[in-house]
Amino acid sequence: MQRRTFVKNASLALGGGMLPLAALAPAAGAASASAGAATSTAASATRGLATTLKAADWTQLREMFALSQEYVHLATFLLASHPKPVAEAIERHRHGFDVNPVEYYYMNAAAMDEAIAAAAAEYMGGRPDQVAMTDSTTMGLAMVASGLMLRPDDEVLHSEHDHYAMEQSFQLRAERTGARIRRVSLYDTPAEASVDQILSRLRAAITPATRVVAMTWVHSYSGVKLPIHAIGEMVAELNSTRDEADHILYLVDGVHGFGIEDIDVPSVGCDFFVAGTHKWLFGPRGTGVIWGSDRGWAHCRPVVPSFGAYYGVWLGYITRDQVPVGDYMTPGGFHAFDHRWALPEAFQLHLQLGKANVQQRIHELNTLTKEGLLEIDGVTLHTPLSPELSSGMVCFDYRDLDPGEVMGGLYGQGIIASTTPYRRSYARFAPSLINNEEEIERALAALASL
Ligand SMILES: Cc1ncc(COP(=O)(O)O)c(C=O)c1O
Structure with a gap:
């Protein structure tokens, strides 16, 4: 049984029990009609992106983020900045909950559970x-x-x-x-x-x-x-x-x-x-x-x-x-x-960006970063060069500096890096889709100047 089918049936069957629909829609028929309308509003909102995006258009993608332009962001993997379509969807749902939390939840929960599971499976495979x-x-x-x-x-x-x-x-x-x-x-x-x-x-x-x-x-x-x-x-x-x-x-x-x-x-x-x-x-x-x-x-x-x-x-x-x-x-x-x-x-x-394009782009930027690091005197690269054994993170040491000092020195020059939160810590760059070649060059130059 599909999640939506069950929860919808359950919500109607339960009425004022688990779900306080009795208060919202006294007759089952009314509840059904109301649920249908609200459900289709939230579900259809997730169908298309608010902004159309071409596959592998990294410049356009960067414009979808409110991320400050003052910095080169090389640690966004810690916690994402929301791109425009995600931010807009959050705002839309937040508004729905603020206007009528109980109705918005019960009228949309089942369809949204189903839409999320379907979107996840479409992206990652499986059922x-x-x-x-x-x-x-x-x-x-x-x-x-x-x-x-x-x-x-x-x-x-x-x-x-x-x-x-x-x-x-x-x-x-x-x-x-x-x-x-x-x-x-x-x-x-x-x-x-x-x-x-x-x-x-x-x-x-x-x-x-x-x-x-x-x-x-x-x-x-x-x-x-x-x-x-x-x-x-x-x-x-x-x-x-x-x-x-x-x-x-x-x-x-x-x-x-x-x-x-x-x-x-x-x-x-x-x-x-x-x-x-x-x-x-x-x-x-x-x-x-x-x-x-x-x-x-x-x-x-x-x-x-x-x-x-x-x-x-x-x-x-x-x-x-x-x-x-x-x-x-x-x-x-x-x-x-x-x-x-x-x-x-x-x-x-x-x-929309294309899974193969995403993989290629992130590996390109990471390879560029590793090759650039190897040209800087005093860098010890800890991440393997081969894309087979590495992905979106580049860990390194610089001279005899503590990784925290490296991160601090880079921050002073507008570069946001990170340190690895482990007993043995390294400095770390994580070039991602929101970066470009020029930013990588800036980060490497900033490091070399420390
Ligand atoms: C390998 C690994 N697993 C798990 C986590 C924790 O991730 P989350 O913040 O989603 O709990 C991290 C944090 O970055 C991580 O590096």
């Missing part, structure tokens, strides 16, 4: 019902780490290069349940990492007890991009020799490849793919997605009860198998829906 919503990558990782059904002796294997959000999600799970966690080092010197080294170290670390392999696509610590498809193949091969009950589940923190690399998520061969959509994708701040394979979701339980169709199961109107699994896994409660509901615009913007 809409396999997509759950989150507020961030952190929340998505914590939901999966906490919700996975593990047996007492099952072991989770992740890497020493993962972000705090991954490490702590499993650490907290271990503290609560005694789950066994191990970490593997996939490379010693990031700039010299190779696909063979990564795969062989990972393979050697997997034991018969390993039940979850959790990997980060692009390490924000070093800029190293893992060969996630090859890891998927390795996991599939190992699973082919195991009993089904012992199959390894493969989780990917995909946030720093999502919105850059031109892939179809199910082709990775993973069971869970978690990504905030408020970074490279330019989605609304406070949004993210989890894609789960059928096998993955079958081994996971929600941590926070869903507020969508599953509510109807609790009330006895439908059965659990009628609820899309992504809906069941989406944490419930009221959210900042004015933001979440503007997510289709971000997916559409990226599709």
